Amino acid sequence: MKNYALCGPPRLLVPPCKNDIHKNSQTIILHAFRYGLPTIGIVLVLIVLTIMYRRCQRRSTALPIKDDLLSLKTPRRISHAELSRATNGFEESNMLGSGSFGYVYKGRLSDGMEVAIKVFNLQTEGAFRSFDIECDAMLNIVHRNIVKVITCCSSVDFKALVLDYMSNGNLEKWLHSKNCFLDIIQRVDIMIDVAVAIEHLHNGHPTPIIHCDIKPSNILLDEDMVAHVGDFGVAKLLGEGEVMKQTMTLATIGYMAPEFGSAGLVSIKSDVYSYGIVLIETFTKRKPTDNVFVEEETIRHWMESSLPKGAIEIADVDLLRREDEYFVVKANCISSIMELALNCSAELPEERKEMKDVVVELKKIKQRLLNNIQHF
Template identity: 35%
Template sequence: MAAILLFLLFLSTFSTATAQPKHTNITLGSSLSATNNSTSWFSPSGLFAFGFYQEGAGFRVGIWLETNPNKTIVWTANRDDLPVSSNSKVILLNSGLFLRTAGAQDKIISVGISSTSCASASILDSGNLVLYNSDYKSIWESFGSPTDTILGSQSLLSNNQLLSSVSETDHSIGRFRLYMQSDSNLVLYPKDTGDNAADSYWSTGTLNTGYILRLHLYQDGIMYLVNGSDYNISFVARRTVADNGIAIYRATIDIDGIFRLYSHSFAMNGTSTMTTDWAALSNKCLVKNFCGYYSYCTLVDNQPDCLCLPGYNFIDPDQRFKGCSRSFSGEGCMGKKETSTYSIFTMENMYFEDFFYAISSMQKEDCRKACFSDSSCEAANFQNGKCKKLMLPLRYGRASGSDSTTTFIKVGSSTNFSPNATSTVDGESKKELRVKILIGGIILATFSVASFAFSGFLIYRNQAQSYRKMTENNNLGLSEEIVLRSFSYNELVRATDNFKEELGKGAFGTVYKGTLYNSNRMVAIKRLDKVVEEGEREFRTEMRAIGRTHHRNLVRLLGFCDEGSARLLVYDYMCNGSLANLLFKAESQPDWKERMRIALDVARGIFYLHEECEPHIIHCDIKPQNILMDGFRTAKISDFGLAKLLMPDQTRTFTGVRGTRGYLAPEWQKNTPISVKTDVYSYGIMLLEIICCRRNVELEVADNEIVLSEWVYSCFVAGELHKLLDGEEVEGKILDRVVKVGLWCIQDEPALRPSMKNVILMMEGNMDIPIPPSLTSSMNIS
């Protein structure tokens, strides 16, 4: 009884200290204003409040815990919208809770309730904002759509996730997510990744328990995974101090990507003390993507810091977590000979925890040499006799402390190395080099004498010339630049069993399935139909172009055949077929998250072709049929860099139309120059197809739905984007964002289309997206 009286006394004291009105029932027509003295709706205890809170120069709508002197934000409405001005209001209407701003249409906060069914609202002492109908039954709760936090008595349901905030002062969506998977596993991921084990950095390991589980935080500070019957199935965390007073518990995925349990203890004077009771990880460097691409995480005085790899500089020195960009000139992807060569930089106790495209048993020095000689290898980890190779982009790097891991990184030989690592020149030692030069000189002298001695014999001279020509053709003069194998035509006939199994056919030629005789490696062999037959130099130039491109989202070229009139290309075999088959022919299409991962994969591949190659490559035929899926369902662009292999009249900028009907940008028909923006247009059409899992043109649908781009735009204008998904559940603001990206990409005017860099930023939620204009608008976000 004494404890109850003490608790009531506390509530009374706290209420007086806050000097704010408290609401137990919020009636229709009630409103809140965003001002410097913003009004709020309080829970009966006064511990929780709902209303406007200040963020920068503007205001957001949310729920917070009154932890004096600062508020602890636990929920935010419409997180990715910009903060609103001080003349904004929140109003409760019979159709729900709305945000009203000057000059704009009311935006609903209580998404998903039935129209004209709301009668009242309350904010409870649990921190839950609840809307009720006339029978006082709950029709919407903030607990049903958590942001980065769950509170005592709240659950994170199966197939739902918490998303971190950008910073302590910016509560829009950040870089990490906690996902309560349908397979019963609770997992932490970087936000913009698929649900792959290779991308996770913490989990409860509760796979396939036989139950549909949810994460539940009890009011006494204990977290369990519980089933539908409320039985505790798996313990997650508990408070670390005795609950002797009044405490509020919350579990939050913080801005650093770590999931933590906090307790807030309140004193009689209204002040509070926060304690971290539990954290999923103690080492922040274990958080994947804590540091961005081409950087790595290291602990300094037990605090994480991001450093660039050798040969790279920070994209933004003030925000080091954004990663780094290359500071040296790499090999040109259109065959341009660079003056700089590559070197291997060695970093001890350094590790990349990412997907390795090749793993082999070998010695440490052999691992270094293997990466240097492999044109696809950008870095290699060596540990316990295993050499693991990585392609671009390099991510998830961390200094591994006492771990005996060595990382070899390929950089320009002119790079100024930092003093905290050791470098080794990629070539042989000077002594080995002198020996090779001597041997080469002897061979050259011997060859000269032999050639002079037999120069009088016409037949031998012709044979020698023929032999030299064949050697030149087979090597393409590229031995110092790319590692491509030259196949004979008979080898490829044997590999394909005389071109027996056709995989597909396109504008460039026909693709066949094959198996290389020596290695039993499955390959895809493209026999080109419209190749320039006269002149070997053009073909060799294009081999340089294709062979020197390497990116995880481009199909890898392994070799070629240049024999007589035969021109064939040998690629890695993509066992999961094309994106077109996946979207349009599969019995069950990939879910929304996988489709968005695929869309980002393709965008990154196009960005590489447009901006990271020198000179740049315009693909000219982006479509689902040219996007292939490997064994991990990683999307890879095919048929890139083939433009100059075609007949000359198919490569002209002004006259020869290339590509596929339905994906062609309008400039092809206007006799205007093409640019990288033509690929952006094709990508936009394909993105809409990925969103809707249907082709751009379908005849067996309603008349207003035949042309997909027109139907999407009409649904966007009408606010009916849910019609595009055929019942699939997708968060409205995410769907809205991706649709807007697609609509920007297919603007008639090339200048209106965004660059692929901005497409990626918008897709990832790192760039604001204006409302797409009509085709006559002059707005530009490129």
């Protein structure tokens, strides 16, 4: 642009060359050498640098953006029709499970990608709000231990979330199905993953996120048995300066903190309580809603009174047997974890641990376990 000395054939969109262009050029060069070579040299250097900078800019904008970043900034568009095709018309055989606000299906998109599709039942009270909350909360969260939202599908009469597919189901299945078993290392690793995810929700954003419904069915396992926290349908975002929120929404009985169930007050310490209950369930295989817990007796009260008798009295029978090679090592590990669970599920919120401290403590317990097993 504006380089009037350029000339050549018309197809290059430049003026035609004149016969005396060479002579004129020689004259210009001689004058340049005599009067202004230093100045022209500086100008030429600046021009070259400017051209190189602009080319680099164009090249960098043309480079492909990483999938993760692209999915954050410009979520993939997907239609109801494609989701229907992916699930064979939302066929029952493709259903993975159901929840308070709808159903989850396994699907395969047109590009071959396997996904989980959470379809909201819009006839259910709170479904619209739950969809909005999940979109707001989960589209802004990128973390190894939190289920990734690939995109949303939203119209007047249909709303769905497209999620990463977790091939190993949820922790509920692995704890309470006859054909599934987790060894002690796997259980510790899963609970570390969950603790890391919750700590990220509480401290990894300018606006803390309270999950409000931590339970085994919301802890999903991928093909490598890495745990991911999902289902943010009743999550709460704390505003600036807020430490708790009032809510009319109830979560799952047995996992709710006392102040949540009685007064509708939620804070990050509510998640800590729920985590403590899940920690107990993971190593005892007892649900907080089991029939043995009646009236004032809760799973926490049972643990508090049973722990002094020893780990063999409380642990999952498939996890700890007296004839085990590493019985003492495993028993000590489970006892330490149950003490941590009691500290997480204290009655008063201010007496509960911080999730960052839970992560540190669990990792120490795991390391002691590994060191002792290797020593033996």
